[in-house]
Amino acid sequence: MSKKSTMAFLLAAAMFSQAEVQAQKKAAPTKKTATATKAQANKTQLVEKVTRKNGELVIPYEKYVLPNGLTVVVHEDHSDPIVHVDVTYHVGSAREEVGKSGFAHFFEHMMFQGSDNVADEEHFKIVSESGGTLNGTTNRDRTNYFETVPSNQLETALWLEADRMGFLLDAVTQQKFEVQRETVKNERGQRYDNAPYGLVYEKVSAALYPYGHPYSWTTIGYIEDLNRVDVNDLKNFFLRWYGPNNATLTVGGDVTPEQVVKLAEKYFGSIPRGPEVKDMKLPAPVLTQDRYISYEDNIRFPMVQMTLPTVPAYHPDEAALDVLSRIIGGGRTSIIYQNLVKTQKANQAGSYHSTSELAGEFTLMARTFPNQTLAEMEKELRNALAEFEKKGVTDEDLERFKASAEASFINRMSSVSGKTSTLAAYQTFTGNPNYLSKELKAIQAVTKDDVKRVYNQYIKGKKAVVLSVVPKGKPEMVAAKDNYTVDKSGYKAPTDQYAGLKYVKAQDNFDRSKKPAAGPNPTITVPPFWKQNLANGIKVIGTKNDEVPTVTMLFTLQGGHKLEAHDPSKAGLASLTAAMLNEDSEKYTSEEISAQLEKLGASVSFGSGSESMTVSVQSPVKNLDATLALLEERMFKPKFSQDDFDRLKKQRIEAIANQSTQPTVVANNVYSKMLYGEGHIQAIPDIGTVKTVENISLDDVKKFYQNYFSPSVTNLVIVGDVEQQQIMPKLAFLNKWAPKPVNMPAVAKIKGIDKTKIFIVDKEKAAQSEIRIGYMALPYDATGEYYKASLMNYVLGGAFNSRINLNLREDKGYTYGARSGFSGTEEVGPFTASAGVRSDASDLSVIEFMKEIKRFREDGITDEELAFMKSAIGQSDARRYETSFQKASFLNNMLRYNLEPDYVAKQNEILQNITKEEINALAKKYLPVDNMSIMLVGDKASIKPKLEKLGYEVVELDPDGAPIVAKVETPAAPVEADSKTKSKNNRKAKKVNGRVFN
Incomplete structure (x- = not known):
């Protein structure tokens, strides 16, 4: 989850744009249109147009507001035949209530589960088939959904986003709700509960903010809240916050503003306004004493973290606080690095300043080496602050910060997605997509006195939340005894915001159920080199x-x-x-x-x-x-x-x-x-x-x-x-540089796998099991068997809508994501299927993995899947060469593997001509289900008894991979899924692995 809504740390430049029409200030666009005449209110309004002049560092755009309140921002850039579509809703976990945490993030998942005119899980398939990529993220203050597609797919992308904005709720079912609830719980397990230091942010937030403050819980939410809610709660959340007047549609790339506005009016224009959404403003937390808290975790390095409240995003003091954090603990030249890391007192240490819409946090952190207590480390962090007081700020400190910030911003400008998301964030939080000019001024204007002033105002002598994270069984290592528990006594529940909400669908003068036709395919050329x-x-x-x-x-x-x-x-x-x-x-x-x-x-x-x-x-x-x-x-x-x-x-x-x-x-x-x-x-x-x-x-x-x-x-x-x-x-x-011969060692022979076995590595009381299934397969070959095998795997486990991910994530809710693929090098590389799954579904996940691999090997690919694979991979070329990094990777591959300049054309020829029979033959050859290793890292006590019933030999390994014990079971054949599971999974493959919800 990104805590920093602002980009103050990243943005800097010597010049900024003069808008052709002065940018709106803090007022939201809906307030401006509310004062317009009745005739104006029924038309789309051009609010402003910003252009680049004389080499200025600016993102040109035009901004419009539709009569229903939807803000549309368009950035025109014809350098690559791609378009990035971003829909940002001004709602994050800060709009949730006590007892209903995690709603904003949960709803983000539901937005990918189909709408009236887009079938269950078809959103991913349609975007993937068009050669695009997509995602969605949630943080404290906003939720965004975005696609990058070839420019001829613009209308399809807008149709998809509009359909889930205006026509979602009738497609939300209890079954979808339950599956996504399990998926979110899996995500929490993988990223929070089962990850070292995974609960740090949750613990600090609960201690820093008053009970009931919307930042006192994390975006992922609490398990008990996820278990408590029902589908009607979720529907009300949508009705309250997902209206067009609380959203910004930002489109960047190979488009024109006229083209985008026309399509936005067609697909979004008839969606009714939602309830009014007002900005929130809350006072900064006030700490009257240092709040010491702690918890035990499965870690090696004890950690102490001090967090102090500061200012929200876009506050005048934000940039100076960013500089302060850099001087104290932001790199090799920082005080904390020199005093703690360089001297080997700490394994890792630093400081940072993060801001969100309602508040900011200044954090100092140190992870010690084992068997050190944290009291001394806390003292060292406080000494770093005292040293700053003595040393102060130098001109060089400011010069370094401003130059590195400028470079970071320029790098962000290298992709159309980076520019589009920047415009979307500024519009959402300031009402002004061109807020860059103010950010640039603020950073360039920071003085040494500003940095000293914010230190005195927000840090010096101020109280902090001091968190200790210690290894399990070692509570004596904490920095100080806990002295704080959450006080609920002063909490007063807010007024009900969900009463009387009604679902009103748009009335159209066209058939929205018809998917738009794609425009002519864009011309794709490999970069000249x-x-x-x-x-x-x-x-x-x-x-x-x-x-x-x-x-x-x-x-x-x-x-x-x-x-x-x-x-x-x-x-x-x-x-x-x-x-x-x-x-x-x-x-x-x-x-x-x-x-x-x-x-x-x-x-x-x-x-x-x-x-x-x-x-x-x-x-x-x-x-x-x-x-x-x-x-x-x-x-x-x-x-x-x-x-x-x-x-x-x-x-x-x-x-x-x-x-x-x-x-x-x-x-x-x-x-x-x-x-x-x-x-x-x-x-x-x-x-x-x-x-x-x-x-x-x-x-x-x-x-x-x-x-x-x-x-x-x-x-x-x-x-x-x-x-x-x-x-x-x-x-x-x-x-x-004088050359010398480099003698490459002989490649050791790799022994094949005689039969499929299960291997278990014990991770006591783990909430999840990590699964790896595979064998040593093929060396890399750009136009040979390796490339063709990768095409074969695409619908099995390499695509968004892969069979494996559809089964384990979308049908069963066993995992946050599952996948398979080949990863060869000059010599050889493995085929691997993998996932992190719920511990109690470890055996069932193995069954489903092996069933899908076996079924694909025996029955092969369908005609529909073959057409999908060709379309998705073929059209994705539009996204292959956009950024400097992408171009460098492409050229590096050419040198590494001595590829001919026309190898991309040869790959496309192979792709378009490969037949169903060839794919099926490749599946039989390169999916040897009887000669793979199945490995799980998980809680042996709970998963081993069930795994022993699957019919495979089960071998225990230590964490270094050495055998502990071997046991052979006698069932004649591996357990198959039951008939109900079989019928459910024989449906068409539709959906996605790889969606990363933040």
Whole structure:
């Protein structure tokens, strides 16, 4: 859940736009139209038009208001043949009541369950089939729904959004309600109850805000409230808050304002206004003493967090508080990092300032190493505040903040979805889509005195909520004894807002049940690119992208974790070497480099993965020379100091040990070990094990860098607002990089799976089980069997409306999301089906997973599914090359796999010509249901007895993947789903995995 509705931390620039018509101030558009004449009230009103002049940093748009109060904002951008549609309702969890928490988020789920003219679960299918993607999110203050589709699908997207705004409730059934209730409970289990530190925000919110305050609970809600509500409560929530007068429709991309307004009038214009929605204003919480609270969790690192109340979003003091949080704990140069992390007193520490519509929170946090009490850590956080008082604010502090904020905003402008969502947020919370000008002024105007003033006003000597999170069974580690419990005595229930609500449907002069026809398919072209090889072996590929004034560079050095096969006893060496390259150089400390990069609005970072090491660079074009100078320093003059190594090694060992508290990580690690087998380097996590990292010395890091950091295995991708002839001379320093041969280790043979078995890793009392099912399948091939197998899997578990997700999530409510897919590399990669499921449905989930895989293998794909797959994947090309990151990924793939320039055309040809018979043959070949491993990480005591009845051999593993005990059961065949389940799941496949509700 995003707590920061404002973008003050992100937004900054030197210039801002002058609107052709002065932007509305705080007043909402509905108030303006209320004063219009009767004739005006019956027409769509153009409120303002904002254009870009003289290179200003502004998002051009036109804003309209329909007679029913719907605000329409249109941003025209023809750079890519795509369109982003966003409908934001000004309602979040802050509009809920005590005892009915979670409604806003619950209703977000229900909005994807069909409406009068869109069949059950068809919303996802229609968008996916059009080559689009979609989602919905909820936070404290708003709920938004959005699609990115090829531009010829604009009318379809608007038809879909209008249908659920005006024609939803008759399609809401008790059965859908019950299934989505289980899905939301699964989401809570996965993201809150079953996640380390998952309840921090819930605990702090309840202690910081008075009982009954709409921020005193979280957006996900409480389980007891979810269990208590019924479908009529949910319908009333829709009637109260989902009227067009409480919504903003924002459309950006390859459109014209006239086109969008005409369609908005057609599909949204007849929807009746809803009840009036007034802005809320509540006083900031007042704490008369420090409120100490605590809870025990399944964690390794004890944590203390201090939270103080500040100001709501768009408050004049917000920007200065953002700067303050950055100075105290926002990066390597911050006080908290230097005093706690650099000195190894804390494993992780920092501070941040978050704001929402009604309130803001200033937070300081530290996670200690094991067996440390939190009282001393709280003292250290308070000492950091005292140190700020002494040191104050420097000109450089302000310069760094403003430059990095400007760069963050520019990066956000790189996609049509980023620009559209920015306009939508400003309109929703200020009534002015062009509020950017005020944000920019506020950030650029912050002074040293402002930062000192807000510290004195909101932080110095103020009381805080102090939360301790300690490992289970260690209550003595808390910072201080709990002294606060929620006081309900002063609570007074609000006036009933739901009495007398009626559902009034729109009256149309057209047949809304007919899905709009798509316009002509947009022309899709692969970005033009250039290539150049350097004498030392570096392969360079690049393309010009002038939509934003930035340059993105990605170096990829073949090897990474794979090279550790030369000495597996030191696995994790590549990752640790990359971490060391992010530290001091011969000339600068890491803090000095970070400070310089922040002032440039740039970044240079090193990383390592299973197949390669990477160097990522991003810079504004105007600061590219200075950024490249820092890149050269970091790449070729690392200091490799003993102090940095000791600190990073300690942090790495602790991080590895901490993985035992994270079921998802345990599942992934054990699953990899099962698939690759003993002796294969990929059976060991990229970051190593405690034992292997303990074996690594600083000399090992130096030797790894000397032996394997070579241009002979390096690819470089460049995407940005520069031409080849401009950028290559600036990279002349790379020619001095001396090549050396890199000996890639022989690939260890992977043993096949003789028969399907179930493996269990115990996670005592876990509310959910993590499931992984699969086998080692195929190496990557852009136009061969791998690509074709991926097409085959699309409707099984790779699409929004996959069979697997339809079954486990939408039909059964066992999970928040389930999926399957192939993930090959140059050598080989697995087929994996996975989900986090309710613990009590672990055995049933295994049954349904295997049933769907087996049914697809035996019966194959339907004609309808084949047509859907071809349409969805074929039209998605419109979204493939929009951003610099997307272009860089595409070009990097070409170099990595030595692909021909026409490989995309060949893929499209394969896609369009592949037959039902080919798909079915691929399913039989690459879905070996009798030769897969089924692994679960969950509460053994509750799940094992049921799993033993499924007819598979059951083997217990420890968290490192080593067998504990093996037991063979004798049933003749795996249990099949009952007849009722079978008939239910033989319906057409319709819906989605991958919807992430925040």
